[in-house]
Every structure is written in C-alpha cells, then in structure tokens.
Amino acid sequence: MTLWLRRRWGAWHGPKRWQPRGGSLRRLLVVWPLAALWGLVALFIGVHAVQQMRTNADWQDNTLRVALLAWPTGQGTDSDADTGAPAYATPSVRPQWLRETRLGGERLAGSAAVPPLLSVHELGAPGQVHFYLAEIDGQLARVGATLYQPAGVAAGGEPVVRQVARRWNERLPTAGQMLDNPVLRAVYALALAMSAVSVALAHVASAWLRRADASLERPAGAAVAPYEGPSELAPAVVHLRTLQAGQSRWIEEQRRFLADATHQLRTPMAVLRTQLQSAIHGDVLPADALQQMLHTVDRASGLANQLLSLSKVEQLKRMGELPCVDLNAVAREAVMELAPLIAAKRLDFALEGPDLSVPGDAALLGELMRNLLANAIHHTPAHGRLGVLLRDSTGWREMLVWDEGPGIEDGVRQRLFQPFSAGKGGVGLGLSICKQIAESMGAEVTLFNRQDAGRVVGVDALVTWGPSAAPGDTGATLAPGGLPAAPGAAPA
Structure with missing residues (x-):
C-alpha cells in the first residue's frame, strides 16, 4: 500500500508540468481575464439580488399584514371602483386584490377573482396571518389571510375570512434597486475600468507583436530596423x-x-x-x-x-554539441590510407605529438587530414620530407601538416579556400572543404610559407582549436612556424 501511494504521489507531483497549448494571445489576455472578472461581478450581483429579494419579500409580507390590520370599515371613505369594497384610507398599503368571505364561502366584499380558502382550519386563531401562493387573474400572487372575529360575536356576530393579495413579482429586485446600490455602482465602475485597461493592454501587446513581426519580415538586403517591442520578446x-x-x-x-x-x-x-x-x-x-x-x-x-x-x-x-574524437587515431588512419602515395615518392614521413582529443566528427576529421596530407604529398618533391605534428600548449590544440613544397604565392593564398579555386591538377574543393570542416568543429585552418634564410623551404597547414578545459602536456618543442626546432629555420 505504501509503495502504491508513493508511485501515485510521484505520478501527480513528478517532473511533468502542465504546458499551455497553442491559442490566441488576445484571448489569453482579454477573454479569460474578463470572463473571470465579470464572473465575480455576476456572483456579487447574484448575492446582492438574493439579499434584495429577501428584503422585498419581508416588505411584501409586512405590507399584506398591515393591509389586513388596516381593513377599511367603510365609514367616511370612498368605495373601491373595481371591487365595490371600501377604499383604504392609506393608499400605500392598499393591496392589488382583497376579499371578505363568510365561513361558508359567501363573498361579502372585494374581488371575486381571489379564490376562497378551501379549509378555514388553516388560518389558526383569529388575528393570525396565514401566507400562501395563489393564481389570481392569471398572475401568481402572494396572499395573506386571517380569521376576523367582530366584536359582536358573543352577541351573535359571525367570524369572517379576510384575504389580501399582491403580485408575487414584487418580491423580485428591480433594475432601480440594483443600480441605486452604492456598493454595486462601485463594483460596476471598477469592472468597467479593469475591462478597458485589459483591452488596451491587449491592443498594445498585439501592436508590439505586429511590429516585431514586421521587423522580421524585412526584405532581403534591407537595413535591420531597431526593435521597439517588449523586452521579454x-x-x-x-x-x-x-x-x-x-x-x-x-x-x-x-x-x-x-x-x-x-x-x-x-x-x-x-x-x-x-x-x-x-x-x-x-x-x-x-x-x-x-x-x-x-x-x-x-x-x-x-x-x-x-x-x-x-x-x-x-x-x-547543425548537430550542436560535438563528441570528442581521438586526433592521434584519426591521423594514424589517414597516414595509413595514404601510405602508398608516400612510399611511391619515397618521402621521409614523421607523426609526432601527445595524445589529443578534440570536438568533432571522426569521418569528417579524417577527410580534413587526408586532404591536407594529399596536398602535402602532391607538392613535396621526391625523396623530400613531410610530417604531422600534434601539440597541446596552454589549451590551444594544434595539428600541423608540414612539407617541403615550393610554397604558395600571396595572390593564390588569398583564394585557395574558396570553392573551385585550385592550382594545377586539382578540382578546387579540397581546401574549401578543409576550411568548412574546421569551422564546423570550432577550429581554424591556415596556410603559410616556411622560410629559411629568406628562402621558402616548405608550406605549413595549421589547424587550431580553441582553449581546452584541461590542457595536456606540451609535447614536442616547436619552432615559431610550428615545426620541430631546426637550426636556421623561420616562418614567413
């Protein structure tokens, strides 16, 4: 049981979080807040309407009770033109309907539309008021009835049933009552003000988004317009x-x-x-x-x-973070692949340096190495020297491919890394691919002539990665141009 509860708790309170789905920003900023706001206003109005209805109900029942107590006697008052009954001296308590009936059901005065009571026993003792609902002239009415016992009963007077009625809808709150309340007026004003502010803010946010969208839809080559939207965007x-x-x-x-x-x-x-x-x-x-x-x-x-x-x-x-690749293993594999070309020209080859790891892709790094080595082999004369040197000094990891070729003219060097720009015998993509491979791995490839006593004695192709988190051993000592130190050697 405990294990089940833990699993359920983890399912409810785990790492998953509710994420909003796509929708309208205007609806999020306007419709939902205003719906909640006016829902609260409606709830407040409903509570006030119930309270007002209770107040009206109490007022109506009290008015009916007063109308029964102030039943007109007919002396010195005008008669009611509709019912034939004597009129009330105080018009404010006069009900819409009234009726006076004998215990046997005979109507003495008032309107015949008021239905008589079927059972007089419901009235209780004389003077007590019994309230109930009835339909009069097709309208729902609140009726108050009492058993009236004249003073002459002991002398042979007969009790009578008196009924007064008012329309039931008087109990409902009127628009004037709902609008005249100062608290409700304040609620209405506050809700309207908040609605106007919400709509205005949504309009401003939409305008910001439109400006941001317009700034992103600028035509090609056009100047970048300054951003004027919200800081969050x-x-x-x-x-x-x-x-x-x-x-x-x-x-x-x-x-x-x-x-x-x-x-x-x-x-x-x-x-x-x-x-x-x-x-x-x-x-x-x-x-x-x-x-x-x-x-x-x-x-x-x-x-x-x-x-x-x-x-x-x-x-x-587009891969993002790149895995680490063993640069020594890639270099050895490329050398072994091109070993027949090295042997065919009887070149003196050397692979030196410590173990290094660099971010990249093994296949493309091998392509980079093969291209640089192929160029070095192609331009190195027979029985010449070339090699690969690896170094990690103060975090700057380097791979140097050096040869004893004739060197590169300054005008040619500027365009060697451009696609389809090559010297004699090439297709013009090798060095361009080398440059793009290096850049995709966060490295940089450069070519420069190596000189000795003012004379070009070879070409160095240097691939450099940025500072590493944990620099390794410095390895072999390099001359300023990157080659092992040799007397009299200096880069261009």
Missing part, C-alpha cells in the same frame, strides 16, 4: 534575426555552390563524351582513350565525393 527576435541571417547566408552560399558544382560536373562529362567520340571514330588509340577516360572518371568521382563531404559538413554544423 527581444531575445526571441534577436534569435530569429540571427537564424534568418544564417539561413539567408546559407541559402545564398548553397545557390552559388550548386551553380559552380553544376558547371564543374558538366565539364568532365563533356570531356568524357569527347573522349568516347574520339575512340569511336578512331582518332586515338583505344588504350590511350581508355587511360584518358579513366582519368576523367577519377576526376569526376573525386569531385562527387567532395560534394558529399560538403553535405556532411552542413549536417555537422
């Missing part, structure tokens, strides 16, 4: 503007990229078609044509693979 508007700017920028970049990619993919396909036609017409030897076609297919396949890598980069940018 400012973070949301700023966030939406940031999303809009990023989405617009991404769409524009994708549009340009697709246009360039379409052009670049169309070129190898046209070349392949020309090569096929040349082979069919016998303009070139079949072996040469097949070799040329294989090169063209390899170029198109490389371009397609790099386009797929770019699509993976966009997915990585």
